[in-house]
Amino acid sequence: MNRLLLTNARLVLPDEIVHGTLHAEQGRISSVDAACTALPEAIDLQGDLLIPGMVEVHTDNLERHLMPRPGVHWAIMPALLAHDSEIAAAAITTVLDAIGVGEADTESLRGNDWNPLLSCLSDCTARGVLRADHLLHVRCELPAPNTIGLFAPFHDHPRLKLISLMDHTPGQRQWEDIAHARIYYTGKKGWSEAKFQSKVAQASELQSRYARPHRAYFVDYAKTHGIILASHDDTTPDHVAQALAEGVRISEFPTTITAARAARDCGLSTVMGGPNVVRGGSHSGNVAAAELARHGLLDILSSDYVPGSLLSAVFTLYQQDGIPLPQAVAMVTRNPASALHLDDRGQIAQGLRADLVQVHPVALSDGTMHPVVRAVWREGRRVV
Numbered sequence: 001m002n003r004l005l006l007t008n009a010r011l012v013l014p015d016e017i018v019h020g021t022l023h024a025e026q027g028r029i030s031s032v033d034a035a036c037t038a039l040p041e042a043i044d045l046q047g048d049l050l051i052p053g054m055v056e057v058h059t060d061n062l063e064r065h066l067m068p069r070p071g072v073h074w075a076i077m078p079a080l081l082a083h084d085s086e087i088a089a090a091a092i093t094t095v096l097d098a099i100g101v102g103e104a105d106t107e108s109l110r111g112n113d114w115n116p117l118l119s120c121l122s123d124c125t126a127r128g129v130l131r132a133d134h135l136l137h138v139r140c141e142l143p144a145p146n147t148i149g150l151f152a153p154f155h156d157h158p159r160l161k162l163i164s165l166m167d168h169t170p171g172q173r174q175w176e177d178i179a180h181a182r183i184y185y186t187g188k189k190g191w192s193e194a195k196f197q198s199k200v201a202q203a204s205e206l207q208s209r210y211a212r213p214h215r216a217y218f219v220d221y222a223k224t225h226g227i228i229l230a231s232h233d234d235t236t237p238d239h240v241a242q243a244l245a246e247g248v249r250i251s252e253f254p255t256t257i258t259a260a261r262a263a264r265d266c267g268l269s270t271v272m273g274g275p276n277v278v279r280g281g282s283h284s285g286n287v288a289a290a291e292l293a294r295h296g297l298l299d300i301l302s303s304d305y306v307p308g309s310l311l312s313a314v315f316t317l318y319q320q321d322g323i324p325l326p327q328a329v330a331m332v333t334r335n336p337a338s339a340l341h342l343d344d345r346g347q348i349a350q351g352l353r354a355d356l357v358q359v360h361p362v363a364l365s366d367g368t369m370h371p372v373v374r375a376v377w378r379e380g381r382r383v384v
Contacts, residue, residue: 145210
């Protein structure tokens with residue numbers, strides 16, 4: 001029988017931290033007690049923190065493994081397994097693999113067929129070789145000519161939980177400052193300066209031709225199929241108002257405090273990147289995530305492009321910005337689970353999934369604490 005008994009743990013509950021014991025059976029939490037036990041089968045966590053398994057709404061990490069260098073394609077199954085291991089070791093037990101769809105450049109992952117990956121993901125899940133629970137977040141690049149066609153493999157896919165509407169046309173939203181766009185595309189994507197200039201020259205025409213009809217298509221698809229919809233890089237209150245009118249529930253990476261405040265006023269959940277918190281600001285020159293947190297405008301953290309940033313960001317907000325630890329932990333557990341309607345996880349509470357992480361805070365010479373993941377359980381079974 002699948003039983004788990006963890007004791008001498010500082011349990012991070014929704015509103016408090018309790019020193020005690022957790023008991024789980026058949027993958028579900030059966031009790032949480034504010035006392036330790038001497039039962040021989042209990043695992044002594046030696047006073048470490050026990051937090052819920054983290055829920056990741058947006059990570060490009062799988063794409064990074066599939067193309068570790070510009071133009072270099074890696075075999076799908078080794079890439080998926082490496083990504084999965086990294087995700088689990090980072091304390092993430094539920095991950096929405098962010099898959100970009102739509103790109104005129106055939107050398108790009110996002111301009112190719114995703115069917116082979118989806119088949120591999122299904123096969124690996126059926127074989128029980130994945131440590132984390134993998135769901136799908138499809139990122140739709142609205143100005144790309146082939147976005148709708150490349151979305152076809154995701155139609156009615158049981159793992160599809162989130163669709164985001166993206167427009168990376170230089171000169172607006174994330175790339176309001178084109179200089180930052182140049183650094184990104186010539187650096188990460190390996191584009192030459194000539195290729196970058198050519199793409200910028202084409203961008204406005206593609207946006208005017210495709211962005212509006214593609215946006216209407218995906219808004220309708222999400223509404224018809226009951227898929228949660230996210231906006232991306234909202235910069236102005238008008239962006240937020242448009243998103244709200246379209247049924248969007250999540251504002252991913254608002255680039256200004258004005259947009260984040262508008263999203264909060266409209267009842268949208270805001271998502272910001274863990275790397276933004278850890279680095280102390282946005283690599284694109286946009287608003288700092290910690291600033292939104294200090295103003296009470298940050299609901300969810302995403303690891304974005306560094307899985308290990310998620311837990312580090314939680315401790316950064318706790319230590320440097322005075323966010324209570326249960327509230328900071330909720331940004332990577334309860335809040336994303338709630339936003340995705342994953343009501344069976346995200347908290348340490350009776351009846352919920354025993355997705356759990358043992359975290360050992362290590363004191364550093366500068367007086368701060370750094371979180372070290374010692375163990376991870378998914379549905380009561382140890383995976384790290």
